[in-house]
Amino acid sequence: MTQAATSDTNVLDLSTCDSEPIRTPGSIQPHGFALSLAEDLTVLQASENLAQHIGSAAAGAVGLPLARVIGDTAAALVVTELAATRVLERPLYLGTVCISETCYFDVLAHRYDGVLMLEFESVERRASADFRNLYPLVGEFLLKLNNTVSTDAMSALAADEIRAVTGYGRVMVYHFDHDGHGHVIAESLADGYHSYLGQRFPASDIPRQARELYTLNRIRLIHDANYTPARLVPAINPVTGAPNDLSFAALRSVSPIHLQYMRNMKTLASMSVSLIVKGKLWGLISCHNETPSPVAFERRTACEQLGQILALSIESREDASELQFRLDLRRIMVSMLGGLTQGADFIDNMTSVFPALLTFARASGVAIVVDDRLLTYGDTPSDEQIRELVGWLSIRAHGDVFHTDQLAAGYPGGADITRNASGILALPISRIHKHYLIWFRPEVIHTIDWAGNPHAKEGAGPLDQLTPRTSFSSWRETITGTSIPWHKGELELALEFRTALLGIALERAEQMAELAEELGRANKELEAFSYSVSHDLRAPLRHIVGFSDLLLESASNEDLEKRHRFLKNIKESARLAGKLVDDLLSFSQMGRAALRPSTISMNDLVHGCIEKLAGDTHGRDLRWEVEDLPEVRADASFIQLAVYNLLSNAVKFTSQKESAIIRIRAERHPHENVFHIEDNGAGFNMDYVHKLFGVFQRLHRMEDFQGTGIGLANVRRIVERHGGKAWASSVAGQGATFSFSIPKELPV
Structure with a gap:
């Protein structure tokens, strides 16, 4: 700080106060003296009050060894302590020395700004500290x-x-x-x-x-x-070529x-x-x-x-305190998130946690704005005022969170809602739309007692603003238009809450997408069902009606063989219609029935299915090749139905082979078991493999291979219910391989 002289008095120039070189004042306080030394302990600088303390002129001391300035005894103590001590930037006590027989000084040393600085503070005691x-x-x-x-x-x-x-x-x-x-x-x-x-x-x-x-x-x-x-002599540090940095000097x-x-x-x-x-x-x-x-x-x-x-x-x-505060907030947040996952409508769920939202942010009101929907709770501004605020936020506010405890200072409409919205914390929950979660804090009018008026300084002269304040009398200021400030922990946890909200919204979107996909698939199955009812189920019923009419017409005919054939066709058509209805019912149950998992021996299950198919293979040249199969954890009834359908398909599509081979094998993987059922039958065209597991889909004529077209759809639904997958590969005319996987850990 410099002093500027006027014509009649000296005043302190405060115009550059904040940039004043307080680390390099060029002088020390006079209740001691200072010496800056080179590494060989030669005096580089001395404070100008050296003569007042020990009788030696500062200018004369520059360039002399330390002992020549403070005496051999004092210098010896300093040298001994310096050798035994690591002197760094903070002042270190070396001891108390006597100079000029009657003057005692505490010696402090520190290294900084390229020199060893020794400070000698005058003391009354004669002993060391x-x-x-x-x-x-x-x-x-x-x-x-x-x-x-x-x-x-x-x-x-x-x-x-x-x-x-x-x-x-x-x-x-x-x-x-x-x-x-x-x-x-x-x-x-x-x-x-x-x-x-x-x-x-x-x-x-x-x-x-x-x-x-x-x-x-x-x-x-x-x-x-x-x-x-007391100024340093010379004023410039000989080592640095600049005024000494006395930041760590005790006498600065x-x-x-x-x-x-x-x-x-x-x-x-x-x-x-x-x-x-x-x-x-x-x-x-x-x-x-x-x-x-x-x-x-x-x-x-x-x-x-x-x-x-x-x-x-x-x-x-x-x-x-901070940790406890954050733990309390996190408990509230976890509780709220639990409530937000209960129902399907995300916004309606928010209303169920309104009280917790107020507690979470220590707020008096909260609002949720999603498109045209506006939900409020507690003491909030009017709906119109909130919508105006959201419009301003969408233009002015950026980032993941906006907060202020002085809304009126930045928002033009803030003065109208000061009472219940002096402070707000706003979370945008969409990057595109005006979707916001906003907390409101009310105005808190409070007073501050100052040690003197901080906004004015006493005096009547033209230099009043350039002098240190002279009054420290208590001055009370009333603060309006502000709320309780937002705590750093509240802001950080609010960001976490926003991330969790976005996660829930994303999960809801994924669920809706899955639901839409499932609905689309259900619609396709419904279309196929409609086609089946109008075609597959109509065909056997038409046969029943037709052969019944023929049977009635031949009532007077004594040809028993023809009547027997008509009855047999009626029976076969009725059986096919009943089988179609049974398969439809079974397929419907696959999506609704709960799984009852247990440990299943796949060896026993496969051999059991082969025994059930013995009637269909009687008289045929068919060889079963079953490798050792692993155990699985699954619903036994469902898995048995899936395996039976696949084995039945293999038997059916090898029926035109003179010598049929059906092979069942498995692959063991860390997280799942994969089963393969291979046959050397008719096979299918891989161009249509995507239709294979659909309801009522056939890749062969019904006249060639009987079936309802529901069996493979059942297989896929059963396997997917267990968290696995079903697929097939084939070369037309050379056989097919049907595969499915069963995870070792079933989905929850």
């Missing part, structure tokens, strides 16, 4: 934290402990909200100090780069706000603006301890004292340790 009290202090603090139940309570404990360690008059713990404002959540006060508990400090009090430095260097001490900075000089801010607050000494949670600046422990007050390094170390413990405890509590 005593860290023995640090362990019991930390141990007792941990025990106290275990008995607290909230972040505020833990922060209050830390404030009390740090005030006891530092002796400062006021210690505040404040947390930065999502807008960067600091909210004082705990405080420890000495008598006579003003309280800021519950109040907020505006984000502008701590510029962006200052917050970054708080994250980098977690403790900062200002001994006396009325100090005069601070912004004149901040010093004026302290004086306006009647604070002459301050110390800040950063609270870093998950790598981010969560808050600060801010210590104030009305008079100048040093804090020795060992006490600062204790405060830093207490701050780190508090930050870890806050992180642990927040993680546990």
